[in-house]
Structures are given as C-alpha cells and as structure tokens.
Amino acid sequence: MNKVTDDSLISEQLKNDVIAANYFDYEELSISPDDQQALIVFGNHDMPEEEYEQGRRNRSIRLLNLNDGAYTELLSSDEDAHAPSWSPDGSKIAYLSCISGKTEIWVMNQDGSGKRQVSSTHSSVQNPFQFTKLCWSPDGKWIAYRLMPNGSRNSLIYNYKKKKPSTDIMVFRTRKQNNKDYVDYISSLYRCELHMIDMITGENRRLTHYSNGEMDIIGWGDGGTIVVKENDELKKVFVSGSGQKLLYSGDADLIKMKGQSLYIASVLHSSVEINFQDKGKLQQLCRVEIPGYEVKLHDFSFDASHVFLTAQRGLSNYMFSIETSTGELKQLTDETRVIYSYHHTAGVKCFHKEHSVIFPYSGPSEPMEIWKRSETGNMEKLSHFSDGVITYPIPEVKVIKYERDGWIIESLLVLPVAYESGSHVPTLVFLHGGPEGTIIADFKELNCAGGQSAAFFLANQGYAVFIPNFRGSSGYGLEFQKELGNLQIMRNPFKDVMAGVDYLIEQGIADPDAVGLYGFSYGGGLSTWIVSQTDRFKGAIGICGIHDFLHQDRNYGVPFHAFRPSRLGEASPKDMWLRPEMYK
Template sequence: MNTASTSHTDATAYVEEFFARTRGGADFIITTATDLDLAPDGGRIAFTAVVATAGEPDPVRHIAVIDVATSRLAHWGPGHAPRWDPSGSRLAWLTDKHITVRELDSDSRLRTFPVEGVPEYLLWRPDGSALLVGVAEYGAARSDVDGSGLMRVDAAERQPGVPVVEAGRARPRSGGRGVWLLDPASGDGTRVSPPEATVWQAAWAGGSSILCVTSDEPSESAWYGAELAVLDPATRTLRPLPSGDGQAALPAANPSGSRLSAVIGAMSDRGLYVGDLVLIDPDDGTYTAVALGDVDVTSQHWDGDTAIVFAGMRGLDTVIGRYHVDTCTTEVLGVLEATCGAMTPEITVGSGIIACTTSGYGSPPALTVLETGTAPRELVSFAHDGTDYLAEVGGRIERVAWESPDGVTIEGLLVSPHGPGPHPLVINIHGGPVWAWRDEWSMHYPHTPLLASRGYAVLHPNMRGSLGRGQKFIRDGLHDMGGVDAADVVAGIDALAATGRVDPARVGVTGNSYGGFMAAWLVATTNRFAAAIARSPVTDWVSQHYTSNIPGFDRMCLTGHPLDPQSSYRARSPFYLAAHVRTPMLLIAGAHDLATPPEQASMFHRALVEHGADSTLVIYQDEGHGVRGSAAVVDQCARMIGFLDEHLATGGAR
C-alpha cells in the first residue's frame, strides 16, 4: 500500500484479517490468566482463565487450576476471582449473581449460593468458617477501568417507568457497596457493614475484625475521599483510621491480625492502585511508611506474620520483593524488564512461593512461579499460532529516555516496525494519568502491534503523573495537567527526531481517557501533529465536573471553582481553544460512559467544525469508557488506520 489515503473499506479488510490471524484457529484458547490465588501449601494455583472460543467474538471467563509440580491444567467451569480456603480443601469463586464453592474432599461437590447484588471479591475467614464477600448493589457504578456504566438488574426485573432521582444533598438510597458474610455450610448470608457506609475494599484482620476502605456515600466520586476503617462484624460498626496524605487501597493483614498494611498515595482511577506501602497499628491507627527503594507498590500480600511480599514499578522495571517487618529489611526477589499482572504488577503468595502472569511485548502471557533461590519457572505459556503471528508483525520494542525542558529525565517505550526508518510516529498517551506503560504483551491494547504492522513507530511516554518514579513525580503531573506532562511528551518527539528514526513531519497522537484529554490538549496548544485521535476524552473540565460521575478527580487536580472563568478548569480545557486547532481530529466515545461522558467528544467536535477544522466524531452506542466489544474494537481500529494513513501517508507493510 503506497497511497496517501486509505478507504474505510480497505482499512476494515486489513484490520479484520489482522485480528483473524492473531486469534488463531483453535477453539477454547486461554489467552491470559488473572485473579491468581496460590493454595496454602503452594501446590496449586487457581485463576481466572480468559478464554477465546470459536464462533464467539468476545472472550469468556472460566475457573482453571494448575498443578505447580506437574503443570497439569484443569478447567472447572464459568466464573472468576477464585479463592482457596485456609485448608486448601475448598475453592470459592464468583459468577455474576452467585458464589460457588467446590469441596475437593467430598467428590468435588459444588454448592452455589445466590447473592443480593453483584459480588465483586471474596476472602475466606482465617479459620475457614465464613466467606467475606464484597457486594455492589444493582445500580452501582462500574469504575472507568472496568468500562464505566451501571450494574443493572436483568431486563425482566426492571420496573418500567421508574426514574433515577437525585435529591439535593440527600444521600442516595441505592448504588452502594457493602461487606457480607456467607456461611459456606448453610449458605446463609448477612450484611455486616453499616447500611450508611460504602465499603470499596476489605480484608480480614484476624478472624474477628475487617480492615476496610470506606466512604460515607456511594457515588463513584466518593472513592477519591475514601479512608481506612476497622469493621467489627459483630456490632456492624466502623472505627476510622488515619490515612495520611493520599488515598488508601489494597488493605491487608497478617494471619493473626496483629499487623495491618495498605498502599497509600495519589491515585487517579479506582482499579489502578499504587502508592507507598504502609504498616498500621491495629490499636491506635498510627502508620509507618516502608522504605522500598523508590518502588511504587501495586500489590502486597502477607507471607506469614512477619513478612510482606510486594510487587510494583521502579522506572520501567517491575520489582518483586519481600519486606521483613521485624528487621525492617527488604529482600529483592526479582527485577523484570518485562512485567507481570494485568493493569499493574500483581502477584499471589503461598507457602513461600510467588506466582504471577508474566509477559513482554514479544512474549505472550505465561503462568510463572518464583521460588526462593531459584530462577523464575514458567508453568504454562498461553502462546498459540495467533500470538506467533502477532510477535512476527508487531515490530520490536526498546527503552528510550530523554530530557524534558526543566531537566527531568522522562522514560518511555518505543515500538518500531521492522525495516529502516525514518518511520511516521504515533504518540500513544496512557490514561490515568497515574498509570504507566510497561513492556507487556501487545502493550495492553491491540493498537500498538496493529500500527507497527502498518509501518508506524509508536512511542509510549511515561510523562509526569506516571507511576514508577515516586509520589513527587506523580503529583507533579496530577497538579499540572497539560503543563509539565505536555512538555514531557513534546520533548520526546524532538529526541526521537534527532536520531533519524522517525519523521518529525509525520507525527500523530492518540490516547484514551486522560490520554484522550492530552491528545485534544496538545493539538489545541501546538501545531506539531499531523493527526490526532482522542478516545474517551475530557475536553471541557467545567462541564466534566457537572456531568461526570467522578468530579472528585478534577477537584483533586485543578484549582479554583469550576464556574470561575479565571480558574484552571477553563484554562486547561481544549474546548475553549478550539479556534486554534489546525490538526485533523478523530474523536471517539462510548454512549454509556459515565466517567468521561460522550458529550465531551461531541462538544469539542462541534466547536472544531464551527471553526472550520477537520473533525470526525464516532460514538459507539453499546460501549462505555473505552471500546471493549470485539466488533467495536475492529471498527475503531479500522477507523484509526484509515485516518492515520490519510494524514500521515505511511507506506504500510502487508
């Protein structure tokens, strides 16, 4: 293909063939493993298997178990989020409306218990006598990481004509989250958190209390002000604990409940948890930050009563380590140039063994274990014919670094197509912004290997606001959105252009969520880009504050009142700079997105058109925050390829 323009039909055919070949031809393929849980004796790992099946466009979730010694794999049926009981003789997991318990010592008997709402996580009491279940009420919001929108009852259960009502300052009567205890013998369930409180996360703190992340009201925005508290399930009372400077997440405790821990830091999305590891006194609530050598912690698990095994990021590396509480010493167990986990580095721990799902840009997901004193051991790879094709056409990855105008070193990952440059360049800006690009399979989304197969180089910058560089680096980006982070990105273009590997006249930019905001902001404040694709963007922080379900985010980041024309709400909004945009724009949103409502894209589109700019708006009627359904992903990718081919004129490889 050597033309400067690609029709939508040609782009669709190219993308459909690409996805058909990356899926491979076999039926019932496990593509990755999530929600890993090691049995107490370290002998088996239960996990959620993400399965692709022939004839079905979207993957499904199944429970699978692998034997650590033999790598023998067994499928146990539909479900997700499996958890072993303390004896290793029972496994519980979730479905959309039920808890399932499989008893291994009773001819693998299955018992299923209904739940009043949507179960989101579960944990066994340390003595195995009860299950702690986190339950979201129908009508509760999904996080933007989970696609946004609302959890609803089935169509047959809905009452026609019943509206959604907001009543001033009155607390909403539905849509909250609570903690339930389920008796696995009888199936009886009881809510043990107070009805006026929302519990976002919870963990057993011994057998008689529960460490929670809570807020007073259930809105998605309330998560930004959530705090730690200890729940007494017998009295249904919460005792608040101080959480210091930052949000609290990932509560945990040692088996005896004598020591508590959590991750505290600046976070931008529920579902992307990162910060400093802290130890908490269960009596007076005082806490101590743990020094872990500049690692931003994203996963932590107690290994016995006196050690915590953690995972996180330091720069572009994934670090796994063990902190010994009594001696205040840290043991580094592994430093991975590639990574582990789904959205952020994640691990599970049992009987001295660590398990995780590892991957790299050129290495498909694999279930891996780390044992003290030995090299990581791969139990099973989820490679197949389709992953071989993707690795072949997806180009090569390398770490890059450059200096921002204020002298701060910025890191990123560059994926380049095979063959000599200079290549047209697409800047792919991550969401959050408290997240980070890692060297992982497909760079988490299909866009990067698809673009590389088409002849584009793709830069993934970890600008200010990204994790992996400590809390100051994160807060510098959060509190200067569109300022230092925008300068970081533009400096990356200059650095790459200076090497001769990319063509500075053919540079595009894309991003989702916060990355969508950045794509819109950059073309409103500079003419450096030949094309821009903003997906699920924020373009006007004023209307975003009053229409989004997460106004707590912009309150955390921006200064002044939203209705004050002199505030940063207006000064940092691309919408008010529409007259300055000269870059062709493709705006994409989902109709069900509550986090960055589709009006953000449509408002900017109409403002651009009124000022004579080249703009196209695409709204997916069945999607929320980010495009996820297979058919919509194919369509979106085809539109992206056609748009970039038209404006960046690449001669993509076939």
C-alpha cells in the same frame, strides 16, 4: 503516510489473534493448601455496558500445576466463574458462577468434577456477591461470604442513571469550591451483610447487617468467630449470633491472622508500616520508605516473616519484600517488567509452607505469564498460556529517554516488524489518558486497543509507534505531575511530545514527512489540540477525547484544570473562563 489504505489488506487472522490475546487479564490467584497447584482467574472487559456495571467480566478459571506448568480449564468464561477458594484439605473448590442465570455459590471437586450449586439467594439483582471472598471454616463445613442484596454501589449508580432504581435512592451533592473539592455521592438503602452457609445442606445464616458501610472478610478466627474489616475497624463476629467485638481501629491495608495475633500492614504516603497486635496490645515492627509510587500490598508469607508488595517507578512495576522483624527491604524483580497493573490485578501470592511466591510477570515483548520466585531467589516461568494464542510476530520494543526543560522523558518505541536499522519509517505517536495516566512496560499495554495503543497491530502494518510518558504522568513523582500546573496542562505535554518526535527524526528512525498522532481520553484531546499548534503531523485521531474543559465545571462544579491540586498549581480556576490565551 502511504501504508495501509485498504482494510481488506489487513490480515483477518492478525486481527483475530490480537483480539484473542486480550482475553488474558489475570484477576485472581489461589494456591492449593499443599502448594502443588494454583487456580488462575482470567477475565476481560469486553461486554455490554449493563453487564459490566452489574459485575460481569467474562471470567474463567484454570488449574495450573506448579511443578510442570500443565493446566486444565475448569470453568469457561460463559459462567463468569470467579472467587475460587480451596477447602482446608484441598479436596474441594468453592466459587461463584452465573451459569444458572444468576450469580450463586457453587462447589466442585479439585479436578473440576461434581459441580453443585450451594446457595440460592432471594436478591432481585443479578450479582449480589460482587467483590466478595469465599472463606471456608477450619473444619470445611461452612463458608463465610459477604452479600449485597441491593447490588454494589456501581450497579446502584448505573440503575439510577438508567432510571431503573431497584430501591429508594437518595442523591447528595456538596460543593466546596474553596477547597477545590467536589463530592457527588449516590447512596441508597445500601446493605452489606455477613453470611455463612452450610456446604452440604445449604442452610444459610445472616450474621450481621451493615448499612452504608464497607465490609470485607479477613478469615475465620478461633472459637467460632469470623474476623471482618468494616471501614477502618477490625471486628470479631461470633457465629453463634452473640454479637461482635472490636479488635483494632486504624489503617489496615493488609492483614495476617496467626492464632489470636494480628499482623497489620498499611501504606502511608511513600512508606509501609507494619504493626503486630497480640492480646489487644499494639506494637510497631517497622516503617519502611518505598523507592517508588502506586504502592500496593499483596500478601504476607505463611509465617508472617515477610510482606510482599509492588511499586511503580516509571515504566516498571517492581516487586519488593519487607522482613517484618527488621524492616529490611529487598527488590526482587528487574526493571522494564510489570507484575501488577490496571489489567492484571492478581498480584503476588505466597505459598503456604515455604517462602516462595507466584505472580503474573510481563515485559514489553513478553506476554504475561505466571512466574515463581523460590525462597532461594530463583526465578522460573511456570505457565505458557499464551502459546498458540499469540501467533503473529512480536516486534522489537525499545526504551527511549530524552531531555526537555531539564526533565528526562521516558518512552517506549515499538519498531515495525522486520525493521532495518537506519531506515526512516512512518511513525505514529500515541498519547495516554489522565493526564496522570502512564505507559508501563506491559505486553498488553502495547497489544490492546481498549484505551491503549494497539502498537503491535500497527507495527505489523509497517509503522513505528512512539509512546511518551510526558510531564504529568504517574510513576515519576509529584514534582513531575506539578508540571501540569499554572495552566500548562496542554503546553508542557505538547513540548515533550515534540521533543520526542525531533529525537526520533534525529536518530534516523521517524520519517519526518510521515508522522501521525492519536490518543485516548485526555490524550485524545491533546492529540487534536496539538495539530492546532503545529503542522508537523500529517493527521491526528482523538479517541473519546476531552475537548471542553469547561464542561466539567458546568456539570460537576470543578474545572478539569483544578480536579487535582497538581493540575492547578498557583493558577485560579477562574482563569479558564477569563483567560482565553491559556488555550493557545
């Protein structure tokens, strides 16, 4: 494949630019009370394992003007600043920062001046605030927050594995082979506490103590109460210390409080159910089937008349709205675009005074930026964060669809920079992990190398990069995933890959004498397995590949094939041990 043979030939500037572009994961959005500004939290996962497991993400906070797109960086990634929260009058911003050496609550003026540490926890862990929400009281004097004094479950598990337990840890192991289910549960004196802190004096009060339970703050209620969600229950906690009261029990993925009333939205399989509760009486408003998969609820409009959500269909991640009173469903964004993903978790945020929303929005050739959809339906790009960062040529990306065994296989094809139509070019095939992973039409998916394809980098070296969503990929329905069953977990994806390569050769794009293969995780194992089945490829690279399916059986009590029902089908897990032909 006589392209790049000497690393010195690869532009150092290109490598640096590609790396810099990966520092733009949109993690949080927060709109000011007057709807004029928004706080954006950027983060990334490029850090040592221990820092990552303890909750570090190199996060920074920028202030974006929602009228002209101008922005200011208020807090740098050195602080790992996150969880920003506007005071009720919009004059102050509370946030979490580790600038003092340990994560604590800080506050600053809305322009970034007057930074001041508010909390001083006595926890022995570096970040007892993981995944918390800072919630101002209506009078702006207090903030409610969640504290995990022994750390999050992830940090406890990490410390246990590294034999550095900070407290007594018990390990429970259960095997239910008949149900093909395995649970490896690590617990501890896990505590999840509700606190409130005076933003002027720093006086701190612990209101509740939850042992071995999950708790999230929903918001401040009326009459000196804080509404929390503990597992599947909504409770009203009295800040006077006089106890708590159960408000609701059941599914509740998204909650909106309006006075004493609750709007509750839940994802139930492929549908969304919206309920209304007033004075303890629950009423179902609607239940709506969603035309997609991986449904995620994001936000209610300010008046609870609409709920906004995203759902995946193939390469695309769409935004929808549901009118809560009628159940009317509207698709609000186009195909081959992405809003919410593994990298970009900020999602959709509603304005406080109008039916407009902001959200991160990306296409395969367009970097993720903040967009606004107004209440009239007008779409407008607000931010230009990637300007000056992405200086290298962005290659052309095409959606490729072809047929194999009656299935339509959807894929992305990244063409070399300055590609001339009709020319045969060296082609690399990238295989995603899972196998229930998927490739989506997201700029970062094609730009990043951290488990992704780094396709843009390779396209700038003269390669075409072909990325198929082979059978088993998510976003295409359960029947598509069931094609992995009956011991076809390698064979059917292999067929789809080969059909795609044949298609590119027939279309006069791929040079048949210069095709390579690489993949990550399951895709890494599939890459190395494929070259044992065919001589079509000139080389293959398996990155963090899964090469011994029996290893999971020995260590976790369930074979890789049987980890999900769709992987096993009608076959038996014993076939992995008794039928060597399944590996051929």
